[in-house]
Amino acid sequence: MPASAKICGLSTAATLDAAIAGGASHVGFVFFAASPRNVDFDRAAGLAARMPAQVRRVGVFVDPDDALLDAAVAAGRLDALQLHKTPPARVAAIRSRHARETWAAVAIKTRADLDRTADYVGAADRILYDAKTPPGAALPGGMGLRFDWALLDGFRHPLPWALSGGLDPANVAEAIARTGAALVDVSSGVERSPGIKDADRIAAFLAAVTGTASKRG
Template sequence: MVTSAKICGLSTPDTLDAAIGGGASHVGLVFFAPSPRNLSLDRAASLAVQVPPHVQRVGVFVDPDDALLDAAIASGRLDVLQLHKTAPARIAAIRARRSLPVWVAVAVKTRADLDDARALSGLADRILYDAKTPDGAALPGGMGMRFDWSLLSGFAHPAPWALSGGLDAANVAEAIRRTGAPIVDVSSGVESAPGIKDPARIAAFLSAVAQG
């Protein structure tokens, strides 16, 4: 099995080019105002036109309303919606209103947290296992935290899935070996500062994925 990679939180043409040129299968565009990776609709539109057809544009949202979703889908030419901290009933409503695939993030710290994944059977086209952030944290992800990958050992995934949380060029090959993740997702692990992607780190991460 070949593992593919999503580079999340891209915001500049040069870092988007690094992701595409390095072989990323997905690029993440964040639409969440508190995030240092948040994009305006105009910036999203300018980046979206750079993305070739074989790379999917993933819009990243935190419990979004319909107005934001509609505007972001149009501006970012989104292929996938990625939802964080969104209740199952809201996920179902979003799916019913739109034809795009939906990825749902599950925050993991203990094995019990995986029960949340089981509840997404039939709702999520893909489950994104991410590290649970501390109580009161402003962001649901992108903080460089990882969880114990062994928690996924033997777990019957209720949907296709991806692995996120604290990944970088130094540990992603191990993460792939230990979990068998079909897709790995990175944000802060390819940054020089919060929200500032580094083309060299993106290249190193994608190289490690390809070799892993």
């Protein structure tokens, strides 16, 4: 099956249009005040209104409360919820409340971290494997870090999954070939500076993913 891509942390019409034109299957809107990629509800609504139905809108959250989720889902017309630093029971409750595809982001550094993904069976629809950030880091992701892809060798994934963490136009083809990822997720790897996406880098990333898909075919 060809790989697909999510461009995360979009905040402008131009970069959203680049993601759509390049063939992204998903785009991510970040609702986390500490992030340079954070969008307010009005901006999220404006961006969502530009999108064709076939591209899925993913809201990105860090252990959110219900009020934030309710407002973001409505403003961004969200199709899916991506939850960082959120325990399995809370993920399950959010999934039940909103009746939307729910992703649990799991920070990976060791094989023991991978084993934790089994806790989300029955709670989430998808696992997002992301690189573990340093202790005390302000952000749970989007820092350009990657984990050792060899950790995925022989691992029996408990749920559908996506690969994130340190991906960019230069390494995404290798990442897909190495891990077999069907969905890849990028944020900082297509930026000029934190929070500032680059339309050319988005296009190059998506072209690399498409090139991998054609080789598989």
